[in-house]
Amino acid sequence: MSSAPVYKPFLQRADSFYDTFQRKSGNKEVTHYCPGCGHGELHKMMAEAIDDLDIRDRTVLISPVGCSVFAYYYFDVGNVQAAHGRAPAVGTGVQRSRPHSIVISYQGDGDLAAIGLNEILQAANRGEKMVVFFVNNAIYGMTGGQMAPTTLPGMRTTTTPLGRDPRLAGNPMRMCELVAQLEAPIFVARGSLASPKEMKRTRKLVRKAMEMQVEGKGFCFVEVLSACPTGWGMTPVDAQQWIEDKLTPHFPLEIFVDKTDQERLEYVTPESPPREKLHEVLGIEADTKTMPAANPDPAHANPRIKVAGFGGQGVLLLGLGLAQCGMMEGRKVAWLPSYGPEMRGGTAHCHVNISEDEIGSPLVSRPTVLVAMNQPSMEKFEGELVPGALLLLNDSMVPGQPSRDDVDVVRVRATEMAEDLGNVRAANMVMLGAFAGYTGALNLETCLASLDTLIKRTALIDLNRKAITAGFEAGRKARG
Amino acid sequence: MSSSLKRPPLLIKGNEAIIKGAILAGCKTFFGYPITPASEIAEAAARDFPAAGGTFIQAESETASINMVYGAASAGVRTMTASSGPGISLMQEGVSYLAGSELPAVIVSIVRGGPGLGNIGPEQSDYNQIVRIGGHGNYRNPVLAPATGQEMCDLTIRAFEIADRYRTPVYLMADGFTGQMMEPVSFPDPVPPLPEKEWAVRADAESRENLISSIFLEHDQLEEHNRKLQRKYKEIAANEVMVDDFLVEDATILVVGYGIMSRVLRSAVRAAREDGLKVGLVRPISLWPFPSDHLEALAEKIDRIITFELSNGQMVEDVRLSVHDSVPVHFYGRMGGNVPSAEECLEVIRRYAAEGGK
Known part of the structure; x- marks a missing residue:
């Protein structure tokens, strides 16, 4: 790790991004995200944190199913693509197998709060050493704008054509608040990409959660309120305003849990016994006596x-x-x-x-x-x-x-x-x-x-x- | 089996022999969810994996188990899970992803009675969903069917070798009896330290460029990926058939059964021979690849085949596909956890023997 801060020219792409996106078809210079989408912003914050913490080689990014299914097009880190909702389980498998890895589970609201609700809560409850970046744009983007667990009451989507009716479809789920109920998570916070001011704050949240991974502290959960102009049927500018006016009142921008300064008793994977001791450890060392055979009737x-x-x-x-x-x-x-x-x-x-x-x-x-x-x-x-x-x-x-x-x-x-x-x-x-x-x-x-x-x-x-x-x-x- | 050195044997339950074998094979992580009659595998793993420097996690569901396996396999370590019918049904999505992403892993099913909640008695009714594939897409997976305590250990080790060699999920499929039974098992030496897998995401500089994924957006790309998978399956089919014959040389009637059923049949064949009936037993050890060529060759010399299963007749379809219509293929099955006695099987053999030659 370099000791002196590295200054980069303004707008230079982070090293943790590929220079060109060779895994992507079509134009390999630009991302597949729509104009005004929040994913690009959040990707950038993550990549810069990975650069600054000098953890590119150790980082494993789990891509979900949703618009960010192709996150691996962009990040020059180890990449694993997971089934819908299962990124925290996949991340668990990676982290428990490679304890030095920095695992990022990147998930959207359908992936995390609907189909993957069990996996996220259980991974949080076990205190897996991973950071979860949860992009909440209140809609299913990839599949064409259907209702998400975070869709606001009255909000029109392709599966709530008359607006989400809480009597039929429930109310928006507040995931930070749910995760914050658990003992193990050390950092649970919600940020927003509504404005430069909020972006600055969110960048700090991202940075802190990543730092905690470097220190091996434990499970961190950062929710980010993010625009989906296409899904919402708005211009990018209007969409940013809509985050501020509509989403934020439902999803307060707070730090719900911060135990990052507390000492934590961490589970350490035991050392492997020497190979010649393995039979003994497994209780299968051969101690069976052989006895002379009887001569039965x-x-x-x-x-x-x-x-x-x-x-x-x-x-x-x-x-x-x-x-x-x-x-x-x-x-x-x-x-x-x-x-x-x-x-x-x-x-x-x-x-x-x-x-x-x-x-x-x-x-x-x-x-x-x-x-x-x-x-x-x-x-x-x-x-x-x-x-x-x-x-x-x-x-x-x-x-x-x-x-x-x-x-x-x-x-x-x-x-x-x-x-x-x-x-x-x-x-x-x-x-x-x-x-x-x-x-x-x-x-x-x-x-x-x-x-x-x-x-x-x-x-x-x-x-x-x-x-x-x-x-x-x-x-x-x-x-x- | 080749992997057993001559050590004095130990009397041990089949379910535990799987875990000892897995750890001797260098398996580092176990992710599982309790279910009878496979729970002892998870319990043995909870005790033995940490002691051996590995990790056991009790997952929140079989869905989570198989996805943890997916993560561990992505990271390049030997990994496994174990369950029974209903849990295997839940895992099928994940197995399809393992196949699509070409990840090696071992999945154990100690099959119970179905459908639905069924019961916990021994059945072989997972054949279709395991051997014939229960997940989506154009894949296959090797399936090994142990019949003894020794094979519970040895075939687990073999399953890891096949999984790594071909980058594929491999099933070990047994039943409640083989899991609960205690038999003498000679445990081999631990495998030598395993090399790192070049393709894995190991969280280091050398593997940073690697990607584990089953997405191929372009039609031609996905077709090419599928063609590659089919070439691999062809290679597996050519190399990995395992089958065990008993008294087939002069047989005019072949009985076919696997796992616990094959052991009952072995007793029945001995008794039939005492009656003067020329009966032989073919026991498929690999259910996929199925020993089709072997059966086809044997069919030229015999009058009929009787397939015995603890199911409604699932493997019998593969037997029929193997021999085409060259000989009559009969089926006898029990369900619900009932295992036919050797005497019962002998009666069935006698009945068909009375029908005479072709």
């Missing part, structure tokens, strides 16, 4: 298991334990929970596949094993079992008899056994052990080792080890 070599019970019985964790153990013994596994509204009904079940081969459907529709932690679960799912399947019942909670007589019924007093060990909640691990003990499909050592992954609270590991061991013994005994 052929009937249980590739079990398709359904585990079911009350919510709170640790049904999902039991299923996960089975899958974890299978994986540790080098088998293919898949675990699928019941999810969504089912989860809120107080019952839970999950599907577990352990297999030598690639697993087809993770959905266990014809189980070879049903672990039922309570009576309703047995009743609900026993019908699905294949003939000869294992029905492993928590005897403490299943007083009734199964209706199937072609399955292998094994009862384990899991809840009582867990209670004897000190916590009924370990009943699920009793059943895990019982499954392993009865079927031989998993080794006891694997079940115990899986606890390091399954149980987050280390204080509970000892209890669960005892539960698995007790279940394993019960399963073995049942096998005989």
Whole structure:
């Protein structure tokens, strides 16, 4: 940045404007704006600020949809053209990706206050580091002079041919006042291009908002009342007068928020960890123990298991334990929970596949094993079992008899056994052990080792080890 | 998949594997809005992106999400969002802009039941709006359909590679089951540091001349832009087809299904083989480009094709277009969140097998 002020000849074009407008078709010397339009004035104020702050390289201008859709014809900065109303969201994406960027969201009244109302308010509320220049000319210019949210009551437009009727079409929206309600914006002000005096004041507002971006202070919003002689059907001179006489009384020229001197707690994007630490940071560093594979009874070599019970019985964790153990013994596994509204009904079940081969459907529709932690679960799912399947019942909670007589019924007093060990909640691990003990499909050592992954609270590991061991013994005994 | 080095696997949910994979692929920003059954992706992103030096923003809507993605992609970083059917519908405007402005991004859809609010069960009814394009204009976008936890990671990484290589939005399309399911996943090493994208608006002197835009006012200009896009799509169609075959060599009946459906079919095909039926499975992994040539070639050797989908029959149209009228193409679909069992599929296969040869 140069330390001495740079004086330029009067009327020289700002450096932040292209010398000629090569992206434009037709005459590349003049802008596409109509005579008397306010966009050119505001563009000039912005370009001069960009020059003086020496931020041309860092600046990214988001062009909206509206007459200023072609702002990128003129500004010699990084340019991104956005969908209608979405410039603040696009600007958010740019700024969060390139935190050193100076982001300008340039929007008209239809773009900002109608279709893009949500995006502007939410970007303001997050306190995105960007400056929004909001050109309010009370009309849709580009599409041919339709009503805007800022159109005055009684004002004739192509979609309010009799004048805007507030009973039908509402009243003009005051955007500065809306944005000023939010905590995060640091500077919210309205200027006007009605006269040389107002232009001078507006230039200061533009400058201040831009300076705040250089300082990385936060979200700034500058509304500018601007003439649209074509849309209004007036001469440029009359249009300027109309800003003063008609627009300004509706849209007071004030500074609504100025927190630029206040300290602000700013969000700083965290540093990236070194590449070799990334797995650790993501919690995916490979710590899985491999265990010797069990030698199961052929009937249980590739079990398709359904585990079911009350919510709170640790049904999902039991299923996960089975899958974890299978994986540790080098088998293919898949675990699928019941999810969504089912989860809120107080019952839970999950599907577990352990297999030598690639697993087809993770959905266990014809189980070879049903672990039922309570009576309703047995009743609900026993019908699905294949003939000869294992029905492993928590005897403490299943007083009734199964209706199937072609399955292998094994009862384990899991809840009582867990209670004897000190916590009924370990009943699920009793059943895990019982499954392993009865079927031989998993080794006891694997079940115990899986606890390091399954149980987050280390204080509970000892209890669960005892539960698995007790279940394993019960399963073995049942096998005989 | 090629990107997996041999590491011991980790049991992890598919939805989380997407986020781990994305970060390992160098994705820097995630913008999303909650929706079941995709919310866990945003939740994993909220935890993992900042930890990995990236940014997570919960957007105000899917419309905002996709436009934040548009901004981040413009700025030249790898970026993504995730949603489900209704949210994807809202994003379609933005996807059209991404395609028009030739911006790379990854969009995940964990498809749910529709239309309207529908339900949160697994369906494949977003096929038309994702594979056949839901936005305006002359564009296409690659769509990858994972069927396993490992693929949730690997195809996310692949999606970023395709997106950058061709400057295009890429979808990863899965369903609630594949998202919720836990399977062993071996995570690869992080990608090497990515080069800066020359065309991006990076807020520096070198990229100041760059413009991201989809406006071409002159008719001839826009036509030329569209022709360029079509050339790109042709290149993608030639290079990026992914398909997985199971027991097709001697098959007389082909079943076709993708994602979770293909896994049910795998079980059904095994059972059919035990019955002595010569059934093979074709699983499209890339839904666009669709493996049309592959199916067309296979069709010469078979009697019939049965397409299975969790929808009213959307992919089946692409199957029919692929094989023309050379063989009968049947359809079996379930909707509303119902996933047919392998036994149910086997019954369907048996029924059509009984109709005999051509």
